Amino acid sequence: MSQWSQVQQLEIKFLEQVDQFYDDNFPMEIRHLLAQWIESQDWEAAANNEAMAMILLQNLIIQVDDQLDRVSQEKNLLLIHNLKRVRKLLQGKYHGNPMHIAVIISNCLREERRILAAASMPVQGPLEKSLQNSVVSERQRNVEHKVSAIKNSAQMTDQDVKYLEDLQEEFDFRYKTIQSLEQNDKNSVLIKQEMLALQAMLNTLDYKRKEVLSKIGRVIHEIDMLMSNMLTEELLDWKRRQQIACIGGPLHGGLDQLQNCFTLLAESLFQVRRQLEKLDELLTRLTYDGDPIPVQRPQLLEKVNFLLYNLFRNSFVVERQPCMPTHPQRPMVLKTLIQFTVKLRLLIKLPELNYQIRVKATIDNNRRFVLCGTHVKAMNMDESANGSLSVEFRHLQPKEMKTSAGSKGNEGPHMVTEELHSISFETQVCLYGLTINLETSSLPVVMISNVSQLPNAWASIIWYNLSTNDPQNLSFFNNPPAATLSQLLEVLSWQFSSYVGRGLNSEQLNMLAEKLTGPQVNYNDYQLSWAKFCKEHLPGKSFTFWVWLEAILDLIKKHILPLWIDGYIMGFVSKEKERILLKDKTPGTFLLRFSESNLGGITFTWVDQLENGDVTFHSVEPYNKGRLAALPFADILRDYKVIMADNVPENPLKYLYPDIPKDKAFGKHYSCQPNEVSKPSDGGGKGYVPSVFIPVSKILNDSTEPHSPSDLLPMSPSVYAVLREHLSPTAIETAVSCKPSHS
Numbered sequence: 001m002s003q004w005s006q007v008q009q010l011e012i013k014f015l016e017q018v019d020q021f022y023d024d025n026f027p028m029e030i031r032h033l034l035a036q037w038i039e040s041q042d043w044e045a046a047a048n049n050e051a052m053a054m055i056l057l058q059n060l061i062i063q064v065d066d067q068l069d070r071v072s073q074e075k076n077l078l079l080i081h082n083l084k085r086v087r088k089l090l091q092g093k094y095h096g097n098p099m100h101i102a103v104i105i106s107n108c109l110r111e112e113r114r115i116l117a118a119a120s121m122p123v124q125g126p127l128e129k130s131l132q133n134s135v136v137s138e139r140q141r142n143v144e145h146k147v148s149a150i151k152n153s154a155q156m157t158d159q160d161v162k163y164l165e166d167l168q169e170e171f172d173f174r175y176k177t178i179q180s181l182e183q184n185d186k187n188s189v190l191i192k193q194e195m196l197a198l199q200a201m202l203n204t205l206d207y208k209r210k211e212v213l214s215k216i217g218r219v220i221h222e223i224d225m226l227m228s229n230m231l232t233e234e235l236l237d238w239k240r241r242q243q244i245a246c247i248g249g250p251l252h253g254g255l256d257q258l259q260n261c262f263t264l265l266a267e268s269l270f271q272v273r274r275q276l277e278k279l280d281e282l283l284t285r286l287t288y289d290g291d292p293i294p295v296q297r298p299q300l301l302e303k304v305n306f307l308l309y310n311l312f313r314n315s316f317v318v319e320r321q322p323c324m325p326t327h328p329q330r331p332m333v334l335k336t337l338i339q340f341t342v343k344l345r346l347l348i349k350l351p352e353l354n355y356q357i358r359v360k361a362t363i364d365n366n367r368r369f370v371l372c373g374t375h376v377k378a379m380n381m382d383e384s385a386n387g388s389l390s391v392e393f394r395h396l397q398p399k400e401m402k403t404s405a406g407s408k409g410n411e412g413p414h415m416v417t418e419e420l421h422s423i424s425f426e427t428q429v430c431l432y433g434l435t436i437n438l439e440t441s442s443l444p445v446v447m448i449s450n451v452s453q454l455p456n457a458w459a460s461i462i463w464y465n466l467s468t469n470d471p472q473n474l475s476f477f478n479n480p481p482a483a484t485l486s487q488l489l490e491v492l493s494w495q496f497s498s499y500v501g502r503g504l505n506s507e508q509l510n511m512l513a514e515k516l517t518g519p520q521v522n523y524n525d526y527q528l529s530w531a532k533f534c535k536e537h538l539p540g541k542s543f544t545f546w547v548w549l550e551a552i553l554d555l556i557k558k559h560i561l562p563l564w565i566d567g568y569i570m571g572f573v574s575k576e577k578e579r580i581l582l583k584d585k586t587p588g589t590f591l592l593r594f595s596e597s598n599l600g601g602i603t604f605t606w607v608d609q610l611e612n613g614d615v616t617f618h619s620v621e622p623y624n625k626g627r628l629a630a631l632p633f634a635d636i637l638r639d640y641k642v643i644m645a646d647n648v649p650e651n652p653l654k655y656l657y658p659d660i661p662k663d664k665a666f667g668k669h670y671s672c673q674p675n676e677v678s679k680p681s682d683g684g685g686k687g688y689v690p691s692v693f694i695p696v697s698k699i700l701n702d703s704t705e706p707h708s709p710s711d712l713l714p715m716s717p718s719v720y721a722v723l724r725e726h727l728s729p730t731a732i733e734t735a736v737s738c739k740p741s742h743s
Contacts, residue, residue, distance in 0.1 A: 113501035248494030551600035588654030
């Protein structure tokens with residue numbers, strides 16, 4: 001089943017998450033129509049290879065053309081229109097930057113895998129629960145309801161102001177008519193009655209002026225209360241959700257809803273401002289003793305301007321945090337002289353502001369780094385799929401400045417990866433006589449000068465965003481606080497779900513918890529220090545917990561990803577636990593686990609039974625990325641052989657724990673079917689015998705300890721057959737070396 005088919009079967013709450021990251025940059029129609037083709041391409045590699053990205057873009061356009069031909073024959077007018085629009089988008093937007101579309105599609109596929117992984121996990125962690133509680137959802141609905149009510153109130157007040165204007169015009173006309181009469185005419189009875197009517201009309205005007213001012217005051221008060229309480233909380237919640245999403249958590253939505261609220265409030269405030277200006281016009285034409293306009297209007301206008309200043313300042317946000325396109329799963333880690341992207345949005349979407357706001361990007365104030373590239377751009381509504389007022393910087397590069405002595409700053413691994421910096425943005429809005437200076441900043445970023453520093457830098461980003469919702473605590477690592485272990489374990493699971501498509505279950509997380517704290521600890525209350533997580537070596541090891549875990553992530557990503565996604569790698573299980581699991585199983589039952597003593601290693605252990613009935617266990621020396629680059633792990637499991645003393649070589653691996661036939665579990669991942677054994681005369685091209693790698697180990701009868709495989713031996717099937725025909729098991733055994741297991 002294709003990944004897209006699995007996505008379509010998700011519950012509605014997960015489908016809503018999928019909907020959030022498909023837009024006009026990569027329309028969902030194309031994802032749906034070209035599902036299998038898209039999934040069969042290596043978009044991640046293309047994201048770092050311009051030539052490959054250009055070829056994939058051209059092939060994508062060809063695929064769209066093929067679909068266009070098909071739907072044209074079916075006369076599907078809507079789909080024809082959409083496909084033509086998509087084709088124009090692909091050619092126009094990405095022809096000069098094909099790697100950008102590769103990054104977008106790669107990210108979409110990765111997010112799909114993360115959501116599929118999250119959907120398969122039975123229990124939500126404490127962080128995810130806190131982000132999705134019913135109180136937050138209820139507040140969101142209340143904010144939208146109140147904003148709509150405020151907008152309606154402002155519009156109703158418009159009608160009141162219009163009525164007041166009409167009433168005053170009638171008063172002016174009748175008053176000027178009387179004033180134009182001769183003195184004799186003014187003494188007539190009719191005129192005196194008219195004067196009484198004008199006095200009554202003036203009283204009505206006074207009442208309506210007070211009523212309009214009162215209504216305007218109520219609208220301003222409602223906006224003030226909403227901005228001070230619920231809207232501020234909504235914005236802070238969105239920023240917190242963004243923090244969590246940056247470290248692998250659930251996708252953060254809600255920015256479009258916030259934009260709608262901010263925009264409606266801004267429109268309402270400008271509407272109130274125009275109403276106050278209209279009252280000022282009415283004041284210049286008519287005033288009287290006790291007139292409420294000159295008393296109340298200045299205070300109300302001052303309050304409106306104050307609210308507009310605050311609304312605009314809060315509306316300037318970093319929509320997408322700084323990230324290198326080459327490392328989309330590691331945002332906020334920036335390498336010197338490597339381009340990164342960052343996107344900002346003004347949540348007040350007014351047509352008058354399109355292309356009128358120029359944003360400037362800078363970094364820190366300590367003069368250690370500068371930004372190279374285009375660092376001033378105008379916000380516009382044309383580049384975003386939803387028409388938001390935004391700007392995306394795509395060609396910024398941080399550069400480290402030389403010190404006065406002529407050398408660069410301290411680049412020690414801990415100084416670099418624990419030193420936080422900030423990308424700042426500033427602009428100015430000039431609208432309707434108001435000039436408002438806006439500033440915002442990214443979440444803290446870590447600068448590195450070498451990719452070898454990336455794992456520790458990413459650990460710093462994880463720890464910061466897990467531990468605090470302060471967006472600008474650049475001195476955080478001067479005294480980093482401890483983290484709650486239960487929340488940290490949840491974030492560690494997110495690293496696997498977001499980076500390699502499958503999160504960790506409770507048993508796997510318990511093993512990691514034991515590695516961090518030791519057994520028999522209440523994980524819910526345990527506070528883990530930063531040093532324990534990332535700086536102190538594991539007991540008896542030459543590496544830290546985080547370096548060990550990051551090496552496993554890298555191993556999965558590059559060499560065993562399909563097996564991991566299928567859930568066939570138990571991975572995180574101690575040697576003691578694996579023996580408990582295997583001891584009562586059928587001989588030949590095996591499981592796969594990550595090495596605890598070797599960085600980036602995976603091993604397998606199987607159970608066997610001796611002639612006297614005793615159970616024994618065998619573990620191979622861990623396979624690292626060097627070995628797995630030579631031979632796929634699934635093929636190793638298929639072809640693995642052991643040579644027991646006085647026995648012929650055989651594959652001991654029969655059932656994947658608990659009882660899955662090996663070929664049923666891994667058959668679809670074999671690179672090819674095992675080659676039929678051939679005679680030397682049946683050799684391959686140019687007289688050579690075809691050769692394959694066969695992993696082989698030997699186990700001695702007098703040893704109950706696990707043993708290791710030899711290095712992978714290049715052995716052709718025909719040679720292997722000849723060996724079995726003409727050599728004794730003892731002779732074959734002498735050709736196989738082994739080393740003690742250290743897994």
